[in-house]
Amino acid sequence: MNVNDKLKELNITLPPVATPAAAYVPFVRTGNLVFISGHIARKDGKPWVGQLGKTMQTEEAKQAARSIAIDLLGTLQAAVGDLNKVKRIVKVMSLVNSTPDFTEQHLVTNGASELFSQVFGDKGAHARSAFGVAQIPMGACVEIELIAEV
Numbered sequence: 001m002n003v004n005d006k007l008k009e010l011n012i013t014l015p016p017v018a019t020p021a022a023a024y025v026p027f028v029r030t031g032n033l034v035f036i037s038g039h040i041a042r043k044d045g046k047p048w049v050g051q052l053g054k055t056m057q058t059e060e061a062k063q064a065a066r067s068i069a070i071d072l073l074g075t076l077q078a079a080v081g082d083l084n085k086v087k088r089i090v091k092v093m094s095l096v097n098s099t100p101d102f103t104e105q106h107l108v109t110n111g112a113s114e115l116f117s118q119v120f121g122d123k124g125a126h127a128r129s130a131f132g133v134a135q136i137p138m139g140a141c142v143e144i145e146l147i148a149e150v
Contacts, residue, residue, distance in 0.1 A: 003083040006119050007073075014074035021137065027079040033090070034079045034148045039071045040140035050141035052132075053102030061141050065094065065111030068144045072112070073119065080150050089116045089126040091147040097140065098132040105130040112144050 007014065017026050020037070028035045041048035041064035048064045050056030077083050094109035096102075109130040116124035136143045 001121070003086070003119060007083075010118060012070055012073075012119075014077055015071055017075050017078045018071065026075050029079055029150075032087070032149055034076060034150055036072050036075050036079070036146040036148070038093075038095070038143045038145040039068050039075070040137060041065070041068050041142045042071070042140075043067070047138040047140045048142075049139040051097050051099060052104070052108065052141065053099030056141055058104045058107050061096065061108040062111035064142045065108055065144060066115050067111075068142060069112035069115040072144065072146045076146070076148055080148075083119075085150045086120065086123065086148050088123050088149045089120060089146065090149050092116070092126050092128045093145050094128070094130040095133045095136055095143045096130065097134075097136045097142065100132075102132055105132045108142060109144070 020026060024037050026037055052061055073083065092112060094112065096105040096108050098105060109128065113128060116126060
């Protein structure tokens with residue numbers, strides 16, 4: 001299936017590339033790989049703030065991770081021009097703002113991973129890391145970066 005058709009079916013409109021908040025670029029393409037810088041969760045245009053195990057539950061953070069995946073796809077589209085050029089989502093790294101005793105980072109990150117599989121099918125299956133961290137810029141609940149092959 002055409003990726004654009006799948007996005008339409010899922011009622012997803014990709015956002016434009018966000019302006020970096022510090023000294024970095026949104027993506028780097030080298031050879032057939034595209035490295036997408038970390039994107040933080042946003043809700044209503046502002047950082048989606050929260051700490052898992054304290055002020056936020058897994059299911060809400062999973063939705064935040066899904067929203068990051070949509071933002072990442074917008075950046076990936078800007079990097080390659082057409083998401084149908086993506087051969088594979090290679091690697092996802094997720095940072096979850098969480099208390100020391102919170103252990104469901106992998107379930108939070110499923111919000112992004114499941115969307116990539118929905119959009120790309122088998123090409124969306126990827127290697128992944130999910131970490132709990134003490135804090136994320138601007139207090140965001142989740143930050144995710146991505147590597148794709150084109």
